[in-house]
Amino acid sequence: MISTDDAPGIEWIKEKTKAADYHISEHIIRDFLTKKVTIREIEDAIANGRIIEIHRHPEKGACALLLGYAGEKPIHVMCADDQDGWLLILFAYVPARPMWKDPVNRVKEGGKGMGENLNKCFFCGGKIKQVKVGNFDYRLEGNLYVVKNIPAGLCMQCGEKYITAKASKKINRLIEEDRFGGTEEVFVLKYEQ
Numbered sequence: 001m002i003s004t005d006d007a008p009g010i011e012w013i014k015e016k017t018k019a020a021d022y023h024i025s026e027h028i029i030r031d032f033l034t035k036k037v038t039i040r041e042i043e044d045a046i047a048n049g050r051i052i053e054i055h056r057h058p059e060k061g062a063c064a065l066l067l068g069y070a071g072e073k074p075i076h077v078m079c080a081d082d083q084d085g086w087l088l089i090l091f092a093y094v095p096a097r098p099m100w101k102d103p104v105n106r107v108k109e110g111g112k113g114m115g116e117n118l119n120k121c122f123f124c125g126g127k128i129k130q131v132k133v134g135n136f137d138y139r140l141e142g143n144l145y146v147v148k149n150i151p152a153g154l155c156m157q158c159g160e161k162y163i164t165a166k167a168s169k170k171i172n173r174l175i176e177e178d179r180f181g182g183t184e185e186v187f188v189l190k191y192e193q
Contacts, residue, residue, distance in 0.1 A: 007051075007054045007055075007056075007061075007062035007063060007064045007080075007081075008062075008063070008064050008079055008080060008081040008087065009051075009064075010049070010050060010051050010064070010066070012081075012087075013046060013049075013064065013066065013079050013087060014046060014047060014049075016086075016087035017043055017046045017047065017087065018047070020165035020166065021086065021087060021165070022086065022087035022088065022089055022165050023082075023086055023087070023088055023089070023118050023153065023162040023163065023164060023165070024039075024042075024088075024089045024162065024163060024165070024168045025088065025089065025090050025091070025122075025160065025161075025162060026136055026160060026161045026162075027090065027091055028042070028089065028091070028092055028168070029136045029138065029147065029163075029168075029171065030138045031092060031093065032168075032171060032172050032175050033138045033140060033145050033147075033175060034138075034140055035175070035176075036093065036094060037070075037075060037092050037093065037094065038070075038172050038176070039165075039168050039169050039172040040070070040169075040172070041070035041073065041075055041092075042070075042075065042077055042089065042092045044068065044069070044070040044071075044075075045066065045067075045068030045069060045070050045074075045075035045076075045077055045092070046066060046068055046077055046079075047068065048068050048069055049066040049067055049068025049069075049077065050066065050067060050068070051064045051065065051066055052065055052066065052067045052076075052104055053065040055078075060080075060122060060123065061080065061081070061083070062080070063078055063079060063080035063088075063090065063122075064078070064079050064080075065077070065078050065079075066078075066079060067095075067103050067104060073094065074094060074095055074103035075092060075093070075094060075095075076091070076092065076093055076094075076095050076103075077089060077091070077092045078090040078091040078092070080122050082118060082119070082120060082122060083120065084118070084119050084120065086118055088118075088122050088162070090122060118153045118162050121155035121158060121160050122160075123155070123158055123160050126155040126156055126158055127155070127156050128153040128154065128155055128156070128162065129153070129154050129156050130151070130152075130153055130154075131151070131152055131153075131154045132151060135147065135148050135149075135150070136150065136161065144186055145180075146184070147171060148181075150163055150167055150171065151163070151164070151167060152167075
C-alpha cells in the first residue's frame with residue numbers, strides 16, 4: 001500500500017479533474033504539440049487511474065504519479081496539490097524504455113521520474129502573477145512552434161507558466177485541427193567557438 005499522507009489522494013484528484021478544477025504546467029503543452037498525449041487522454045487516464053508512486057521533496061511537498069489508460073494507451077500523470085486547493089497536473093507521458101520496463105515497473109529500482117487564482121509555483125515556490133498574454137514556444141524536428149495569447153499564471157521567480165483546464169482544452173483542439181494562424185520571421189544568433 002502506498003502512503004499518501006502528505007500527497008494528494010486519488011479521489012480528490014479525480015474530483016478536481018472531473019470538475020475541470022486544475023491547472024497544467026507548460027511541460028504538457030509540449031506534449032500537445034508533439035501529439036504524444038491530449039488533454040482528453042489525460043482526463044481519461046485520471047478517471048480510471050491509480051497512484052503507483054509518491055514523490056516527496058522537502059521544499060515542494062509531495063506529488064502522486066498515476067497510471068491510467070486512454071483506451072489501450074497507458075499514461076502516467078504527475079499530480080500535486082498547490083496547497084491553495086488547486087490540482088496541478090505537472091507531467092503526462094506514455095511510460096516507455098529506457099525508464100519504464102512496463103507501465104507499472106521501472107527499469108531500475110528506486111529511480112525517479114520526472115492559472116487563475118493559482119498563487120504559488122509548485123517547482124520553486126515563487127509567486128504566480130496572472131498575465132493577459134502568455135506565449136509558449138516549442139521546437140520539434142527543427143521547426144519552432146509558438147502558441148500565443150494564452151491567459152496564464154507566470155511564476156515571477158523561475159518563469160514556469162500555468163494555464164487553466166479550459167484554456168488547455170482549447171489549445172489541444174486547435175493543435176488537433178492544425179489551426180495554425182500563420183508564420184513569423186525568427187531572428188537566430190549562432191554562437192561559434
